[in-house]
Amino acid sequence: MYSSALLTLLALLCNVQAQTSSSVYVEPTVPTGTPIPGDYSGALRPQLHYSPPIDFMNDPNGMFLDANGTYHLYYQYNPLGIVAGNQHWGHATSQDLYHWVNQPIAIYPGAAGEGIFSGSAVIDVNNTSGFFPNQTNGVVAMYTLNTATEETQEIAYSLDGGYTFTKYAGNPVISIGSNEFRDPKVSWYAPTQSWVAVISYAQDFTIGFWTSPNLVNWTHASNFTHAGILGLQYECPNLVSMPMLANSSLADPLDPSNFASTGEMYILQVSINPGAPQGGSISQYFPGTFNGTVFTPVDTATRFTDFAKDNYAGQFFYNIPQSSPQISIAWASNWEYAQTVPTGPLEDFRSFMTLPRTNVLANTTRNPYTLLAYPLPPPTSLEITPSTPLLSSNNLTNNTLLASYTSTVPSGALSFSINITNIPQVNTTGTANFTFLSSVTGEYVRGGVFLAGGNGDTPLWLDRSGVRGFDNPFFTDKFSTDVWLNPDTSTVRLYGVLDRSVLEVFLNNGEKAGTMIFFAEGILDTVIIGTNDLNPGIGVSVEVVGLGSAWAAEEVGGGNGTVLGNVTAMAGGQVMRRDWVGHLGEGM
Template identity: 65%
Template sequence: MTIASLLAIGAIAFAVVRAQGSAPVPTGVPIAGNYTGALRPQIHFSPPEHFMNDPNGMFIDAEGTYHLYYQYNPTDIVAGNQHWGHATSKDLYHWENQQIAIFPDTPEEGIFSGSAVVDVNNTSGFFPNQTNGVVAIYTLNTPQEETQEIAYSTDGGYTFTKYSGNPVISINSTQFRDPKVIWHAPTSKWVMVVSYAQEFTIGIFTSSNLKQWTHASNFTNQGLLGLQYECPNMVTIPMNGTNELMYVLMISINPGAPQGGSITQYFPGSFNGTHFTAVDNAARIADFGKDNYAGQFFYGTPDGQPPIFIAWASNWEYSQVVPTGPLENWRSAMSLPRVNTLANITRTGYDLVSLPYDLSTVYDTQIAKNSSLGNGTLLLDYSTVASGAVYFEANVTGIPTINTTGTLNFTFTSSTTGESLRGGFFFGGDTPFWLDRGKIGGFDNPFFTDKFSTNNIISNGKFQLQGVIDRSIFEVFLDGGIRSAIATFFPEGPLDQLAISAGDLNPGVKVSVNVWGLKSAWAAEANSNGTVTGNSTTAGNSTASRRGIYGKLE
């Protein structure tokens, strides 16, 4: 969570929040929301209403339930008044909104970004008779200081009690935030990575009990600096096709990303329990678009399995002014859940491979198939897909290694307004891919960059293009996830037509295309008015039930 963002457009946010006076924040019950809006994503998570940003505290419990917390302003459609919202899922697509998990205690406080762990061995002493106790580690922001605090949950992560000994780390700084904690088994220690934001430093701390922390080392001035470091993550990721694990340190920067605003970079390397060492000095960016920031990996992924990642699908340059706020009373969605591995690819070396988590639970019907597209075009009207969400893939084989020619393009179009989202790949030259959201008319902003491109080296004579469109968000994956991007867009009319075409391909090159309609993950939860009420069966603890607007005991 960035101070700069809250003090730029966010200065307005604080003014608006404070002007609301006694506007109530619901306690003990989820906030209801309507998910039927024309711009509302149907398989990407978005808040029931108002403003959301960074994912926080993501973990998997012993029953296989995924917990997603997030930066949340429950009283307005801009940032400020930061709480931890909460939702749960069994498949990472069908989410159930829960009651707000952590509240600030005063109007000046904000519960900023952080993480959560399951303390199965009760190292903290909070859970003498259970193995499913959850500890949240977050930044408490005040005008005077940013400190790291903890709160614990005895009911599996639904309600929290703040630790009476807070803060657990204080360095007398207003730029010290976003702790991510993991368990390091070889040393039997908890390890925290946390950002000294404007010193371009990631601090590494260790603890045996989550309460007392010792500074171990710093990772400083590496990669892209921007104007500040934020939201670090450290995780082990398997190398593609092997049992080898490698540590990866992710750092988000904002502002100052190459295309403006915010973006995430990553560093493969090694970690000995106290010091992280990157394999090289290269700056690797996780996404070639502009709407992937502050992502986090789920804590508790079984050993040996690829970690699962969710990011905030927006950018601080325009997140607080996009039209979903005034039109539908919500702002921001999360990315698709992504499975991640590392690959050692041609020429550039280590690369973070990113693909959608298993989509099978939201598949509806296959709406198009062509196993021999060749130098042809597939035209599809998907206006009958109620969700407006579609997955497509194109597989190209037989690509020659020399004198390569040809293109593979796609265009999504609105039959009512003529707006379009389009992209394509050139098989010759430097093999560039391009993406254009500039022909969508519902949002005009000088920072809303409309065209993006990357390059993808062809290997083994094959290429794959995958994409998911979900009303106002598009994600694209190249060559099995070696390159990926997220692009939000805000059409005045629904996109409901798809054209996929190939041209000027070399003889012998084959193209197959498959398209599936996707089911809404929210429709089954909605009542007759389209309102999703969330989980009203989880009882709030006595502290939560007695909180007022800022969560202070009354």
């Protein structure tokens, strides 16, 4: 395992004729033009969820899909420490949203005391900005420049598809004289041939809608204000067109044949921090319609994107076709404890992202316009012996399955599903539970569904009280939610992914989703799934699949866990790639 100092030195050594960012930058100790190496082998480091190479990460920013099929993820990043501050835009790319390549930092502060806060990125295919003559892949990022006196909206443009950026000489493009005005999310509205930005007037509990023909000149159009849970401030708004399922049967949310063609729906997603019902930060969404300047919600209900405590500031990828499920990624943490979790002192990084989620709207039982958020399936290449699951049963009725996975799943990552069918509408009894256990320390995380909720509801619960690696008064240890049993299907579907220090669960194709981080002293190595007291005739099928590490293919230096990212250097006239740099580090 490399030390933090050596990893930084490696990054500097890699910077031989590397492409340098065109952003002016004043901090000499942070590498420019080359990615920062990181050690991805730590016991607390997830193997499927994105995390930064070192130091502190929070909100996802600027996410888009380019014409070559590459997903770009930018994120709030402090490359100078394991707490928030010195905000940059980190950058990673992926072909499948699971295997990531760390890229050089994309946008840097230009002066001491500045922060490049949250924002978004779009592809200016028609060169409305004038920055991209004779090309269709120009990228414009819009972000908040934070200083001690004001938050303004700036833009930067990229001629190489989003890898390096030049800040616009006429910045800021929007300034209202406020220090609580941030997080622009930009999209293209085809009917009016204009760009639309939603921006948070944070402590006014207002989302402003701004329009522009060219990404440079912006006009205020309308406000959406004082809706849902207010907390202490609004942050990170997203406006996105969303497909809608044709009925409430909870059929496959990824199958386009299930989408309605009854008109375009939108959601406006707004994050709040602090002030969530369970403390700290949370995200909520409002379904509605949009006419290019005004968003009109369908009702006044409050709807949350997640029922647990570790899903915040989610953003949707730009350039996903409107008729397809929209794809989102969020920050898997909570501001109440994000800067104190033990990955900082133990493994020199803090925070990870959620799994990529596909999103559609559906009229579910008694809940119209519900956002179904379901993880994009891990690529089959990550499945360990897919033809032979770790656990499998077509009839786990009032019984228990157990398996140790220490040797067979070295990544510590598993997916699991519990499907319960033929559930009576009344007088229902029984439970279906799962536990992930350390056979050495006795620590555990667990959860399950309780079929006897009463009145036709089905509670889902999660519990992280059984792990001992982190003690914090705000680290709430139990979460629960409910769904109504669908009378048309009489079925409950539970799917989850465990990934070392994070558990995500999804009930009924994502009608409810829960994200829970945890930090154990020991290695979780045993899975237990069981059912009890079920009514006669209820059917239960179970499957647990071991998943490999998405970072393993990126490691250098003999599998020591170090990932260098997209590094190309020159030595003796020959192009030398990341394996050369890794061996160079080993010999020092």
